[in-house]
Amino acid sequence: MTDVDRQLARTNELLDRTRERSIAQRRRARGATSLAKRAALIASADLAIIVATLIVGWIVPIGMGGALLVAALLVAVTLILAFARLDTPIAPEKLAEVPLKALPARTEQWLETQRPALPAPAQTLLDGIGTRLDTLAPQLATLDEQQPAAFEVRKLLGEQLPELIRGYARVPEPLRAQARNGKSPDAQLADSLRLIDTEIREMTEQLAQGDLDALATRGRFLEIKYRDEGAA
Numbered sequence: 001m002t003d004v005d006r007q008l009a010r011t012n013e014l015l016d017r018t019r020e021r022s023i024a025q026r027r028r029a030r031g032a033t034s035l036a037k038r039a040a041l042i043a044s045a046d047l048a049i050i051v052a053t054l055i056v057g058w059i060v061p062i063g064m065g066g067a068l069l070v071a072a073l074l075v076a077v078t079l080i081l082a083f084a085r086l087d088t089p090i091a092p093e094k095l096a097e098v099p100l101k102a103l104p105a106r107t108e109q110w111l112e113t114q115r116p117a118l119p120a121p122a123q124t125l126l127d128g129i130g131t132r133l134d135t136l137a138p139q140l141a142t143l144d145e146q147q148p149a150a151f152e153v154r155k156l157l158g159e160q161l162p163e164l165i166r167g168y169a170r171v172p173e174p175l176r177a178q179a180r181n182g183k184s185p186d187a188q189l190a191d192s193l194r195l196i197d198t199e200i201r202e203m204t205e206q207l208a209q210g211d212l213d214a215l216a217t218r219g220r221f222l223e224i225k226y227r228d229e230g231a232a
Helices: 003-059 063-083 092-097 100-117 120-140 148-169 185-208 212-216
Strands: none
Touching: 003 063, 092 100, 092 148, 100 120, 100 148, 120 148, 120 185, 148 185
8 A cells, every 4th residue: 555545544534533523413413402492392381381370370279189280281291392203304295395595404304214214324324414414504595596506406405315215215125135237225225325425515515616507507417326227
């Protein structure tokens, strides 16, 4: 191995570690935000119950039975909000209708719901795509919805990426690891996710450079290998 090869290997290792730290930080931040949101909802709901109880108590004595009922209601509401799902998952066919500035976050949210059904390599690739989406989101906030560049972004995130995941999900589980036309559906999924990761990176770079014309006129339609090879 030459010095250049060793340097490239060290650089790749550094990039991998940096990306892993970024993914871990993003997960922790998302978890902290979820806990804070849940705690705020619980506090608001319990406070509303207590205020309502005090108002009613000024008019009609609630007695010991009423106090026990209120306590039980507080416990029930707290438990429900502590374990209930706060965000309603968006249907994949609705992603194309999401406002552009919210599309990366909503796409990432939907991808999180699909993780359990995907093989481990694909889950790792989704982590990387999630990081890319976090970087892309601020740039889309100021992009005009009517720009051709916006159409390219929406096509990738709102149509091609969901269709890839949904197409893989339609394959019976026992067949996903079996090679067909030289590749298994698992391998085809991983290849397509890598391609999408590259597409998002290039879009982000072009938006950062203000090169909207290059983004709009690329004319590259993502070839979803899994679908094109008939694995669906």
